[in-house]
Amino acid sequence: MSSGDGARNNPPEASGAAKAGSRKKIRPTYSCLNCHKRKVKCDRVKPCGACCLRGTPSECEYGTSKRDRHYIQQSALIENLLRSCENLKQQLAEARQLANLPAIKDEDGSLPSSQALYSIKESDNSVEDGDDSLDELDLSSKAADNQSLASPNTVALEEQRTRKETNALIEFYVERLVTDFSPPQVSGTIALREARSLRVFSPILCSAFEAASLTFAGRRDGNRSVEVAGHSRYLRVLRSLQHALYDPQQGKSTEVLVVVLLATIIEAFKQTSKDSLLKHQLGGLELLRTRTPYRHRHGIERSLYVDLRMYWVTAALVHRKPTFLAEKDWLTVPWPGDGPAKDILQRLLDVAVHIPGYLAQVDEFSALLKGGNKPPSELVNMQSAIWERATELQGLLQVWKNMYADTYPSGGPWEESPSEADPTDDFPKFRCRNPSTMQVIVGQNIMYPDLLLATSMTFYWALGLIISTTDPGLVSVLGLQERYQYACNICRSMKYYTQNIPGCLISRVMFILRTAFDNFADGMVEKESMAEIFTYIGRKFELPVFSNKCTSSSVKGEGKP
Structure with a gap:
C-alpha cells in the first residue's frame, strides 16, 4: 500500500472519531429545569414566561448559577433589542401622542429623571438593584x-x-x-x-x-x-x-x-x-x-x-x-x-367631575387679574361667568343633598350624645368656636348610620368648600359662617370614620380632610386640632401620608389660588 493510499484512508477514521467525540460533548442547560424537562422554549428569565403561563412561577428554578444566567439573559436581550430597535422607535411617537409620554431615550439607554413619567428618590443605597431574590429577609x-x-x-x-x-x-x-x-x-x-x-x-x-x-x-x-x-x-x-x-x-x-x-x-x-x-x-x-x-x-x-x-x-x-x-x-x-x-356616592361624583373645569376658569381669571393685560370689561365678563358656574355647581350639590342624602333609607347623621361617648377613647378632641359666643369649645362628634353616607356627606362638604372660593375679586356662593361650619363638620366626622373604617380605606378621606385643613387660617385653634387628627390617623394606620397632612391632596398647592 502506498503512502498516498494511507493518506486517503485515514481521514474518514479521523472524521468518525471527531463525530463520536462531538456526540459525547455535554452542553450546559441554560433553560429552567421545568422547561428543560418538558422540552419547551424558555425565555431564561425568572420566573420565565412558560412557568407563568402554567401557573407555577414559584417552581421556576435553574441549574446554572445566577451569574451565568445573567450573562445568558443579557446576550439574548441584546440580540432581541437590536432586532426590534427600529420598530420601537416608530411606535414611540404614537405612544407619546396617546399618553403624553416623556422624550425618547438617549442612545446609551439612560433616561433622565426629569423626563421620566414617574420619578423616585432612591434613598436606600444598600439595596442592589439587580438582585431578584429576597436576600434582605432574615429568613x-x-x-x-x-x-x-x-x-x-x-x-x-x-x-x-x-x-x-x-x-x-x-x-x-x-x-x-x-x-x-x-x-x-x-x-x-x-x-x-x-x-x-x-x-x-x-x-x-x-x-x-x-x-x-x-x-x-x-x-x-x-x-x-x-x-x-x-x-x-x-x-x-x-x-x-x-x-x-x-x-x-x-x-x-x-x-x-x-x-x-x-x-x-x-x-x-x-x-x-x-x-x-x-x-x-x-x-x-x-x-x-x-x-x-x-x-x-x-x-x-x-x-x-x-x-x-x-x-x-x-x-x-x-x-x-x-x-x-x-x-x-x-x-x-x-x-x-x-x-x-349608581349609589349615593356615585351620584355625588357625577357632580364633582365638572368642578375641575370650573377651577381652571378660576385659575385663568386669577392669572389675568395679576397680569393686568386684559381690559376691565373682559375681566368683568369672566368674573360673571365664574359666578354663574359656581352658582350652578352649588345648585347641583344642593339638589343631590335633597334627593339622596336627606332621603337616605338608613337615616341621616346625628350628633353624638354624652352617653354615647367612650371616656377611654383616645381620639383627639376637635376644638372649635361657639358661633354665638366665639368661645373655644370641644365640638360634638357627628355619627352616621353607615360608612357610605359618612363618605358621601364629608365629600359633599369638601366640594362645597372648593366651589366657594374666598379669593379677592371673586364672589363666594357660601358665606364665611357656612364655610366654617362645613369644615368643622368634616372634622367632627373623623372619629366615626376612624373607628368604623376597615383596613386602610381611611385613604378615602385624604382629600376631604386636607380640604378642611386648607380652609382654616394658620394659628387658628381648629387648624391646630386638625394637625393632631392627622398625627393620630397616621400613627394608627401607619400611613405617613397622613402624618404629612396629606399635602399631595391639597387643591391649593404651590402656585394655586
Missing part, C-alpha cells in the same frame, strides 16, 4: 450562614426549603395587603382582590404585588429588612412600568393600570417625594383616558374605574384642569342597563 440569610459547612446536596435542599418558605411568606403578605385595601365585607372595593388572580400571567404585576405587600408589611410590623426588600422590588417595577408605557398596546393593558394602582399604595407609605403620589394618580388618569370607557363595562376593568372613581376624581380636582371624566360616555357607559345602579 433567607439564616440558610446562607450554614452553606459553607454543609454538603452540596444539603445546601441545595436548604435553598429549596428557604425559597418555599420565602414564597409562602410573600403570599401571606399579599393576602394581608388585599384584605386591608379590598375588605370583603365592604361593597365597591373588589378591584384589588380581583386583580390578584392576574399575577400568574404578568411578571410586572407579580413584582408590583410583591413590592406593595412587602412595603406594607414592613411598615406595619416595623421590620426594616422586609421594607427594604419591598423597596428593591419597587425600583424594578417602576423601571418595568416605564418600558411598558412605551408600548402603545401594553401601555393600555389592565395589568399596567393595576401596577399604577399598587404604586399609589406604595407611595402612601413611602412618600419618596412630595408629589410622587399625585404623579401616579395622574398617570392612572391618563391610562384611563387612552383605554376609553368601553373597556370598563364589566369585570375587573369596571371595578378599576367604578370602585376607584372617587380617587380618580379627587386627582382631577387637585390637578385643576378640565377632565375627560365629565364626558357623557364616562358618566354612562360603565353602568350598563343590566348592571348595578
Whole structure:
C-alpha cells in the first residue's frame, strides 16, 4: 500500500472519531429545569414566561448559577433589542401622542429623571438593584450562614426549603395587603382582590404585588429588612412600568393600570417625594383616558374605574384642569342597563367631575387679574361667568343633598350624645368656636348610620368648600359662617370614620380632610386640632401620608389660588 493510499484512508477514521467525540460533548442547560424537562422554549428569565403561563412561577428554578444566567439573559436581550430597535422607535411617537409620554431615550439607554413619567428618590443605597431574590429577609440569610459547612446536596435542599418558605411568606403578605385595601365585607372595593388572580400571567404585576405587600408589611410590623426588600422590588417595577408605557398596546393593558394602582399604595407609605403620589394618580388618569370607557363595562376593568372613581376624581380636582371624566360616555357607559345602579356616592361624583373645569376658569381669571393685560370689561365678563358656574355647581350639590342624602333609607347623621361617648377613647378632641359666643369649645362628634353616607356627606362638604372660593375679586356662593361650619363638620366626622373604617380605606378621606385643613387660617385653634387628627390617623394606620397632612391632596398647592 502506498503512502498516498494511507493518506486517503485515514481521514474518514479521523472524521468518525471527531463525530463520536462531538456526540459525547455535554452542553450546559441554560433553560429552567421545568422547561428543560418538558422540552419547551424558555425565555431564561425568572420566573420565565412558560412557568407563568402554567401557573407555577414559584417552581421556576435553574441549574446554572445566577451569574451565568445573567450573562445568558443579557446576550439574548441584546440580540432581541437590536432586532426590534427600529420598530420601537416608530411606535414611540404614537405612544407619546396617546399618553403624553416623556422624550425618547438617549442612545446609551439612560433616561433622565426629569423626563421620566414617574420619578423616585432612591434613598436606600444598600439595596442592589439587580438582585431578584429576597436576600434582605432574615429568613433567607439564616440558610446562607450554614452553606459553607454543609454538603452540596444539603445546601441545595436548604435553598429549596428557604425559597418555599420565602414564597409562602410573600403570599401571606399579599393576602394581608388585599384584605386591608379590598375588605370583603365592604361593597365597591373588589378591584384589588380581583386583580390578584392576574399575577400568574404578568411578571410586572407579580413584582408590583410583591413590592406593595412587602412595603406594607414592613411598615406595619416595623421590620426594616422586609421594607427594604419591598423597596428593591419597587425600583424594578417602576423601571418595568416605564418600558411598558412605551408600548402603545401594553401601555393600555389592565395589568399596567393595576401596577399604577399598587404604586399609589406604595407611595402612601413611602412618600419618596412630595408629589410622587399625585404623579401616579395622574398617570392612572391618563391610562384611563387612552383605554376609553368601553373597556370598563364589566369585570375587573369596571371595578378599576367604578370602585376607584372617587380617587380618580379627587386627582382631577387637585390637578385643576378640565377632565375627560365629565364626558357623557364616562358618566354612562360603565353602568350598563343590566348592571348595578349608581349609589349615593356615585351620584355625588357625577357632580364633582365638572368642578375641575370650573377651577381652571378660576385659575385663568386669577392669572389675568395679576397680569393686568386684559381690559376691565373682559375681566368683568369672566368674573360673571365664574359666578354663574359656581352658582350652578352649588345648585347641583344642593339638589343631590335633597334627593339622596336627606332621603337616605338608613337615616341621616346625628350628633353624638354624652352617653354615647367612650371616656377611654383616645381620639383627639376637635376644638372649635361657639358661633354665638366665639368661645373655644370641644365640638360634638357627628355619627352616621353607615360608612357610605359618612363618605358621601364629608365629600359633599369638601366640594362645597372648593366651589366657594374666598379669593379677592371673586364672589363666594357660601358665606364665611357656612364655610366654617362645613369644615368643622368634616372634622367632627373623623372619629366615626376612624373607628368604623376597615383596613386602610381611611385613604378615602385624604382629600376631604386636607380640604378642611386648607380652609382654616394658620394659628387658628381648629387648624391646630386638625394637625393632631392627622398625627393620630397616621400613627394608627401607619400611613405617613397622613402624618404629612396629606399635602399631595391639597387643591391649593404651590402656585394655586
